[in-house]
Amino acid sequence: MMLLQFRMEVAEKKVVEEVGEYKMAIKILKKSDNKVKFVLSKATPELANALRRAISFEVPVLAIEDVYFTKNSSALYDEIVAHRVGLIPLKGAKGYTLPDECKCKGKGCARCQTKAKLKVKGPATVLAKDLKFKDKSVKPVYPDMPIVKLLKNQELEFEATATLGKGKEHSKWSSGLAFYQRYPSIYIGQKDIKTPEKIVKLCPRNVYKTSGDRLVAENILDCNLCMACVDETKGTINVGSEEGKFIFTIESWGQLSPKAMLTNASKILKKQINGLKIR
Known part of the structure; x- marks a missing residue:
């Protein structure tokens, strides 16, 4: 979890502390010495992008x-x-x-x-x-x-x-690469899927498999939201994204570990936000 505290100054020059807490949850999916992939939840797109930019461009x-x-x-x-x-x-x-x-x-x-x-x-x-x-x-x-x-x-x-x-x-001076995508959400209208095998072969990320005559989204985290299945089925399959959830990937060039990159970026982002004043 991460706590970011916002301190803002109102126009009347009265200092008001408004504490906005983002208790972001992180679930590790894959981890190696130089790369980590995790699910970031309870976050906004703005905060996820700010974290990405801090990792890529602000960590010295x-x-x-x-x-x-x-x-x-x-x-x-x-x-x-x-x-x-x-x-x-x-x-x-x-x-x-x-x-x-x-x-x-x-x-x-x-x-x-x-x-x-x-x-x-x-x-x-x-x-x-x-x-x-x-x-x-x-x-x-x-x-x-x-x-x-x-x-x-x-x-x-x-x-x-x-x-x-x-x-x-x-x-x-870049410590590595950081990128994210929204967490996929897939709805399959089974009654209107006539050829599930075709959808399985069509998907470039091998998200689907067949179970009997049914189409099943087995590897949902591999979906990159290309919408090929949606176009093929004319909306019978509905692909969207879950609100507030992102699949984050951090890859280090070797100077720092992915954990150090994330930790340092979080500290830098918190410092920048604490120094923000709105007049």
């Missing part, structure tokens, strides 16, 4: 922002190598502050950034694990991610600066 993660090249005789321009390096997901960042919230006011210090060095001579394939960070706890999520291939006597040497950032600024 560490990524390389600046690259200073000393040598680059590879086949790729500096800009291309820098772009590839910037998109390498980094894990292990703890205790860092966003540059605009740091005491150094974005000038750069140990609180808001860390340095990395790379020096490789060919023949070799330069990999993400060749990045050596000053903060030993910071490491690439995928150490064998290739950056560039060097031929004999080609060299690549640079120093990079990694900072915290948000996905709304650049996709390299």
